[in-house]
Amino acid sequence: MAPASEDTLVKHSTEAATEFVNSFYPALQSNRATISSFYSQQASTILFNGNVVADGAAVQEIFVNQMTPTHYEVQSFDCQIINRTYPTPTATGFKLPTETTVKDMSILVIVSGFVRFGESRDLPQRGFSETFVLVPNPTADGPKGKRRREWLIQTQNFRLVV
Amino acid sequence: MKNGKARGRPSASDRGGIRKRGAAKKVDREGDLVMDGNTSQARAKRGRGDSVRSGASSGTRSQTSTRAIDAIQKAISSNSESQQANIRQGGRASNLEQVRVNNWKGSKAKSNPDGGQESLIAFLEKKLSPPDARASARARITKSRLEGDAIIVSIKPELLNRMLQLNGFNFAGKILEIEKYDEAGIDQAMLPVNGSTPTAADTKAKMTAFLAKRFNRENKLLDLSDLHNDPDLIAMGIFQSTSTESKFFPALMKVWELNLSLVFDSPAARRRAVESVSLRANKLDNLKMVTTLAQAFPDLKNLDLSHNDFKDAQSLLAWRHKFENLELLDLSNTPFSADPTFKDTMLKWYLKLRVLNGIEVRTAEELAALKKSPIPVQAPYFRDEGCIAENFIRAFFSGYDNDRNGLLDSVYDNESTFTLNINTAAPRAQQADVAAWDAYIKNSRNLLRITHLTARMSRSHNGADKIRKLWNSLPATRHPDIAAHPQDWLIECYPIPGLVDPTGQSPTGVGGLLITVHGKYDEIGKGSKIDTRSFDRTFVLGPGGGAGGVRVINDILCCRAYGGNEAWAPETEEAAQPAAQQATPQQSIDQAAVPQQVVGPPATPEGYGMPAPGKSETQVQQEQLVIQVMSQTGMTLQYSELAISGNGWDLDKALQDFAKLKEQGTLPPEAFLAGTV
Numbered sequence: 001m002a003p004a005s006e007d008t009l010v011k012h013s014t015e016a017a018t019e020f021v022n023s024f025y026p027a028l029q030s031n032r033a034t035i036s037s038f039y040s041q042q043a044s045t046i047l048f049n050g051n052v053v054a055d056g057a058a059v060q061e062i063f064v065n066q067m068t069p070t071h072y073e074v075q076s077f078d079c080q081i082i083n084r085t086y087p088t089p090t091a092t093g094f095k096l097p098t099e100t101t102v103k104d105m106s107i108l109v110i111v112s113g114f115v116r117f118g119e120s121r122d123l124p125q126r127g128f129s130e131t132f133v134l135v136p137n138p139t140a141d142g143p144k145g146k147r148r149r150e151w152l153i154q155t156q157n158f159r160l161v162v
Numbered sequence: 163m164k165n166g167k168a169r170g171r172p173s174a175s176d177r178g179g180i181r182k183r184g185a186a187k188k189v190d191r192e193g194d195l196v197m198d199g200n201t202s203q204a205r206a207k208r209g210r211g212d213s214v215r216s217g218a219s220s221g222t223r224s225q226t227s228t229r230a231i232d233a234i235q236k237a238i239s240s241n242s243e244s245q246q247a248n249i250r251q252g253g254r255a256s257n258l259e260q261v262r263v264n265n266w267k268g269s270k271a272k273s274n275p276d277g278g279q280e281s282l283i284a285f286l287e288k289k290l291s292p293p294d295a296r297a298s299a300r301a302r303i304t305k306s307r308l309e310g311d312a313i314i315v316s317i318k319p320e321l322l323n324r325m326l327q328l329n330g331f332n333f334a335g336k337i338l339e340i341e342k343y344d345e346a347g348i349d350q351a352m353l354p355v356n357g358s359t360p361t362a363a364d365t366k367a368k369m370t371a372f373l374a375k376r377f378n379r380e381n382k383l384l385d386l387s388d389l390h391n392d393p394d395l396i397a398m399g400i401f402q403s404t405s406t407e408s409k410f411f412p413a414l415m416k417v418w419e420l421n422l423s424l425v426f427d428s429p430a431a432r433r434r435a436v437e438s439v440s441l442r443a444n445k446l447d448n449l450k451m452v453t454t455l456a457q458a459f460p461d462l463k464n465l466d467l468s469h470n471d472f473k474d475a476q477s478l479l480a481w482r483h484k485f486e487n488l489e490l491l492d493l494s495n496t497p498f499s500a501d502p503t504f505k506d507t508m509l510k511w512y513l514k515l516r517v518l519n520g521i522e523v524r525t526a527e528e529l530a531a532l533k534k535s536p537i538p539v540q541a542p543y544f545r546d547e548g549c550i551a552e553n554f555i556r557a558f559f560s561g562y563d564n565d566r567n568g569l570l571d572s573v574y575d576n577e578s579t580f581t582l583n584i585n586t587a588a589p590r591a592q593q594a595d596v597a598a599w600d601a602y603i604k605n606s607r608n609l610l611r612i613t614h615l616t617a618r619m620s621r622s623h624n625g626a627d628k629i630r631k632l633w634n635s636l637p638a639t640r641h642p643d644i645a646a647h648p649q650d651w652l653i654e655c656y657p658i659p660g661l662v663d664p665t666g667q668s669p670t671g672v673g674g675l676l677i678t679v680h681g682k683y684d685e686i687g688k689g690s691k692i693d694t695r696s697f698d699r700t701f702v703l704g705p706g707g708g709a710g711g712v713r714v715i716n717d718i719l720c721c722r723a724y725g726g727n728e729a730w731a732p733e734t735e736e737a738a739q740p741a742a743q744q745a746t747p748q749q750s751i752d753q754a755a756v757p758q759q760v761v762g763p764p765a766t767p768e769g770y771g772m773p774a775p776g777k778s779e780t781q782v783q784q785e786q787l788v789i790q791v792m793s794q795t796g797m798t799l800q801y802s803e804l805a806i807s808g809n810g811w812d813l814d815k816a817l818q819d820f821a822k823l824k825e826q827g828t829l830p831p832e833a834f835l836a837g838t839v
Contacts, residue, residue: 004352006619007615007619007733008592009623010615010618010619013197013810014609014615014618016615017609018609023341023383026448043657044658044659045543045545045656045676046657047543048537048539049535049537049538049539049540049730050245050539050540050542050543050654051538051540052538052543062256062455066536067536068536070536073273073725074610075585075586075587075610076583076584076585076586076588076606076608076610076722077608077609077610078317078582078583078607078608078609078718078720079609079718080622080716080718081579081658082660082661082702082715082716083661083662083671084662085662086660086671087651087660087669087670087671093670094669096669096670097669105662108700108702108716110583110698110700110718110720111285111586112583112585112720112722113587114275114588114589115232117535117536121273122510122511124687125275125589126535126589126728126729127588127589127590127722127725128333129678129698129720130442131676131678133676135660136617138218141732144676150169154626154658154660155658155676157530157543157654157676157678158537158729159678159680159729159732160537160539160729161654161680161696161698161725161730162588162589162590162591162653162696162725162726162729
């Protein structure tokens, strides 16, 4: 397959990041039952303020059962392609570089914004910085009863910075 | 200049309607009367100030030794007090007009961390610009500051009429009230007392003495209680007319800052000098007169407003979003404290409030709970492989500061990507001032704003050559040393799979490291202006031919206003760390002399060392060098200027020269700022 042109790659990666940011933070805020659907089954490291969280299901559990109402405000974000021939898992193994399409890429996303823990608007705004690596969703179907997402979190690192 | 101003005023006062709506109309109107009554005098004074100023600046340009000798003679022979007073006035007579913008709070942009201030400025700049203006010709708001609930903006005089026409415009749901603003200077405020006209320096000396009397250094307490019965203020005639009374407080705050700026280099140290203020028993029923206190002491911990006439929350509203660190508030013996909503309102306004009217309203536990994030803050997660990340980070930031080209050659290749995004609205450390982002913004790839594909492409810098071009255009930086200042950094690292194998041997990809860095840096701007900013930077490192066997695949940088390092201090060490960190600033405060009894000459005129329309870049740089000489030698502005201009504007030479002269004892006492010798 001919390598995709630069504009196609930029278009795909930035649209993927935008779609992700526009759906993930609202989910953390008000649709917590869907949180695990954002994570890859093969998710590697997931960190919140230096606390290791095992997987997407554990993240969802924490947000559903332990987390106060939380308001996120994304103020700036950007992305880059890490690997434009990402070895997306298949039924038999991995896609080889010759088999990959424009959608087989891994994307680095960095987000800067603030978060307010609690419902009152008078509570302090805490600055955060969050880094994600997004990878293609290898499965054709979404998790049971949940929407299929095209891009999934492979790794995530959240930090309060202000 | 003064004439120009006077001519401009009638057109502003034609807009009586605007003025009537403005909250401070009385002050302004009386200010006008005051000034009109003394027009010839004020003009004459201003003229003198101008001549001194222009003389000084032409000297900075010519740099001839003859002029330097002349200036020395003049400085030595003349009465230094009046000389300085003139210089200060010259500085204030900059050719900018000030405009007060009211009723902007509570707009749809209010949820922004700055309450929508930045959006407002952007809105005004857009409206001031002709619709077809190119980026370079767009109107600029040179300076802005908060005064109470109003924003005071400075604009070029030619924009004034257009600006006043924006009165009544709708900004994100709020109808703006815009009027011309005449600043009450220290001297003007105090001019007509009993028909006599004390000089600015005289008034300032009296205020300085008053502040010294009322300031308790040990307790960091500024006691401004019962002002009406202070014999010194009565003697100054402060309370004889509402005009002087209303201008007294802002002027006092200005004198405070002028005096303090002689002693403390950083605004932060200046703010730490006072923890408590008392405004007890001043017959206050609103905050109009004292509202500038919030700008002078934003980090106040204890505030005594007792024995005043505040009726309700409304009368204190101007300070609702001020004093974020207030722990103790006394409003006893005010009508408001009997209000059933009193306690709840104050708890809501002041999140760190512990004691209200002498009664504990929040326990230490409750306060800690408010501060804590529901996600406990842990030490950094750092899973390196054979010190690869550690070595990379150490080399990276010293390379980025000192030799960006060498850094690019060592670990970046043709497949490396760098992008930059600026979070212009990020939460900041307490009251940190944020320098403009001009040097970055045209390369910022904040995807929230940069939505067109072509712009997204052009702002992605792929390959060492393109990155080099960008890096060489970005401001010089200085990051703190990691080993010496570990608390300023939060660095995390762990392995990630699925990177491209540059050798092509592993079709399923290779592993690498993801490194996230949060920290701060000093940006060294033009004329060695230094701004501290915070940043977040993420790297993806893969195996490669660069130094240490790695290559940078991704380098993504987010810059934002300085946000401190408290957020990532692990909670378990919370008790130990602040004590250690505070040791140094504490010391410098204790050593510092606070307002001098002696007349402190003003450090520098307002706007000195700052860019302004009509001021050349060279002049700004030279003024900044003079400031550096002042701060390092303790010499007055004139002597500092002589020292550096006489040494070809070479800071090192000037300082060496100074050390020599000081050792020889040839410098006269008046060469030094009061209190430094």
